[in-house]
Amino acid sequence: MSEQTRVGNDDLLHSYSENLLGVYGMPQTVLVRGEGCRVWDADGREYLDLLAGIAVNALGHAHPELVSALTQQAATLGHVSNFFASPAQISAAETLNQILPVHGKVLFVNSGTEANEAALKVARAHRSGGRIVALRNAFHGRTLGSLSVTWKPAYREPFEPLIPGVDFIEATTAALTQAMSEDVAAVIVEPIQGEAGVIDLPTDFLKRARQLADHYGALLILDEVQTGIGRTGDWFGFSASGIIPDVVTMAKGLGGGFPVGAMALLTPAAQQALDTGMHGTTFGGNPLAGAMVQATLKTILKEGLLDHARLLGAAWSDELIQLPQVSSVSGRGLLLGVHLAPGISAKAVSKAMFEHGIIVNAPTEQVLRLAPPLIINKTECDQFTRALSVWEVN
Numbered sequence: 001m002s003e004q005t006r007v008g009n010d011d012l013l014h015s016y017s018e019n020l021l022g023v024y025g026m027p028q029t030v031l032v033r034g035e036g037c038r039v040w041d042a043d044g045r046e047y048l049d050l051l052a053g054i055a056v057n058a059l060g061h062a063h064p065e066l067v068s069a070l071t072q073q074a075a076t077l078g079h080v081s082n083f084f085a086s087p088a089q090i091s092a093a094e095t096l097n098q099i100l101p102v103h104g105k106v107l108f109v110n111s112g113t114e115a116n117e118a119a120l121k122v123a124r125a126h127r128s129g130g131r132i133v134a135l136r137n138a139f140h141g142r143t144l145g146s147l148s149v150t151w152k153p154a155y156r157e158p159f160e161p162l163i164p165g166v167d168f169i170e171a172t173t174a175a176l177t178q179a180m181s182e183d184v185a186a187v188i189v190e191p192i193q194g195e196a197g198v199i200d201l202p203t204d205f206l207k208r209a210r211q212l213a214d215h216y217g218a219l220l221i222l223d224e225v226q227t228g229i230g231r232t233g234d235w236f237g238f239s240a241s242g243i244i245p246d247v248v249t250m251a252k253g254l255g256g257g258f259p260v261g262a263m264a265l266l267t268p269a270a271q272q273a274l275d276t277g278m279h280g281t282t283f284g285g286n287p288l289a290g291a292m293v294q295a296t297l298k299t300i301l302k303e304g305l306l307d308h309a310r311l312l313g314a315a316w317s318d319e320l321i322q323l324p325q326v327s328s329v330s331g332r333g334l335l336l337g338v339h340l341a342p343g344i345s346a347k348a349v350s351k352a353m354f355e356h357g358i359i360v361n362a363p364t365e366q367v368l369r370l371a372p373p374l375i376i377n378k379t380e381c382d383q384f385t386r387a388l389s390v391w392e393v394n
């Protein structure tokens with residue numbers, strides 16, 4: 001069918017179901033355009049985007065700095081393979097090192113799950129045959145390695161046997177203390193469990209994890225795929241804890257919408273694990289990705305979006321918690337879990353919000369996740385708060 005004869009969502013979704021694999025179910029709509037925190041569908045309906053492509057579009061849609069970085073790079077040099085370096089890749093790694101708590105070594109990959117795959121290989125190379133300690137409710141990705149440290153049985157079970165030697169524990173310092181020993185290669189943790197419903201770690205969990213990993217010579221891997229790159233109002237979810245992890249994985253917000261991930265190795269133990277030839281990927285950190293990483297990080301700095309995300313997120317959370325529809329709010333900065341009062345279905349609210357022109361998502365039956373572009377303003381936040389405040393409470 002030619003573009004001219006496509007009239008709208010119905011035609012496009014019909015073709016979607018004919019041509020695309022159904023792993024995502026039927027999409028809610030077909031989005032054709034975006035600007036700032038707004039997107040428009042093929043029928044011309046406007047939406048306020050409070051999901052940002054699942055915590056990806058840190059600078060919103062069609063940010064001029066990103067448009068110019070990508071088009072300039074595409075017109076100069078698009079891809080070279082890792083047989084060659086490019087200034088864009090090198091500058092992106094330098095910029096990433098400026099936001100990390102210590103100078104590290106960076107490997108660029110193409111997604112969150114790939115960043116975690118790389119981290120798991122670092123762990124196994126660091127301590128051959130070692131166990132991996134992961135948390136209940138963890139989500140680290142859908143490829144077989146990352147899936148092995150992902151908790152949700154529905155995601156895991158059809159693909160078993162997965163990688164052996166993974167122990168899932170409760171996210172408590174007591175459980176962690178008990179799980180650790182000399183045969184643990186790594187502990188892998190999300191600073192806030194995003195997919196599980198924006199679950200905060202207990203205070204001091206990361207500090208204790210650092211101590212225990214040091215004591216047993218294990219690596220501490222922090223999965224910052226969702227929490228990193230300013231999402232929580234700091235560069236990283238672990239920033240406030242003051243610890244230095246061995247390995248940090250990133251993706252979602254890193255390229256401002258361009259598919260790119262990264263693994264940063266911050267300690268000598270982690271940096272020594274992989275020798276030349278032990279890992280790699282064709283696209284990893286190509287010039288286009290490099291240009292987008294650099295533009296995203298620089299723009300977050302230039303526009304003061306860390307402070308903005310921290311302050312606006314805190315104020316929004318304070319307002320939401322006042323609503324009778326809300327029982328608690330978890331998360332930090334602009335990654336918030338709105339836990340609804342008993343009897344209110346998050347899936348039903350999310351569906352009604354969509355019909356009302358607001359995109360949010362319900363990672364669980366009780367929780368709405370807010371992960372808007374970091375450039376969102378107070379008026380846009382208020383639009384959601386108002387819409388939720390009129391939901392009927394029994």
Ligand SMILES: *Cc1c(COP(=O)(O)O)cnc(C)c1O
Pocket residue numbers: 111112113114116139140141142190194195223224225226227251252
């Ligand atoms: C989304 C996510 C991943 C997986 O990233 P993909 O790019 O979808 O592979 C891994 N870890 C966390 C914490 C995530 O939120």
